Amino acid sequence: MYIIDSFIYLIIEYIMKRKSNISLDYLKSKEVSKNCDTVNCGNNGRYLAPKSPGNKEMYIFCIDCVKIYNKRWNYFAGKTQSEIYDFQKNDQLESRPTRPFSKAKHSEIKFEFEHFFDTSRINFQKKNNKFNSIENKSLSSEIRTSLEILGISKKISKILVKKRYKELVKKYHPDLNKNFIDQEKKIREINKAYKILMKYIENNNASN
Structure with a gap:
């Protein structure tokens, strides 16, 4: 089972490295006249970004928010297998794999980025992390x-x-x-x- 998990991990790492860097030139594939999808941003959205790997649906972001999104897209790059498993158990980035890697023949990491820029959720998570400090x-x-x-x-x-x-x-x-x-x-x-x-x-x- 460990060998299978390790093999799946290597496949995931390879796919994520290939898809990690979203080119701004690609994202700006066409001009759009819509507000940035970032919560409470309000800037004009001009850059398209996929909602998840392999997903044809796109977000529309301003230049600042798409840069942040790009960094978070790279979240799994360089992560160990243990770190990816730990990521499954928490909601720190409001991003959850749909199922454990070892429970499907064609497992695929699917992301839910809807709350990536929701400051209220981010602040709550910071407060929660602080509350869960070593002392407590x-x-x-x-x-x-x-x-x-x-x-x-x-x-x-x-x-x-x-x-x-x-x-x-x-x-x-x-x-x-x-x-x-x-x-x-x-x-x-x-x-x-x-x-x-x-x-x-x-x-x-x-x-x-």
């Missing part, structure tokens, strides 16, 4: 959820938890907000998260 990687889902409620993405400490708790209680206190019911619910959520984290710190002798 082995924590339980309950602790991770509590950290997220308090907006903590750093190493857990009693000082930081108390600081964030005070800030949020002040921000969402029902007496200071018009929507009493919603704010009261939020405060209960914050209180619960605070208690969970403080108990965790006490039980694990976390830093002050």
Whole structure:
């Protein structure tokens, strides 16, 4: 099975290297009068780019966005087999192979680039990556959820938890907000998260 997987990987690497560099001259195959397909870009789109390898459907990008797209098209160039397998397991670039390489005779990497330039998704992913830092990687889902409620993405400490708790209680206190019911619910959520984290710190002798 490993030999088959390795063979498939070599084929994929060969295909991706051949298709990796999208020529701007080719992309600008005809003049178009449409906005760039990049989310929230708004510039005039003049360059055509295939939506995926072998796909006849095209995106229309401005010069800046097509350069970014070209770089991301090259994402698999030089990647090891292990890195490609790891890529299958996450959604970091909002791009998912349709099936594992070893489960089909004619497996083909198909990309979904619809969200490549969606800044809201990119920012969310950055925040998520930060939250999943080494310090918090082995924590339980309950602790991770509590950290997220308090907006903590750093190493857990009693000082930081108390600081964030005070800030949020002040921000969402029902007496200071018009929507009493919603704010009261939020405060209960914050209180619960605070208690969970403080108990965790006490039980694990976390830093002050």
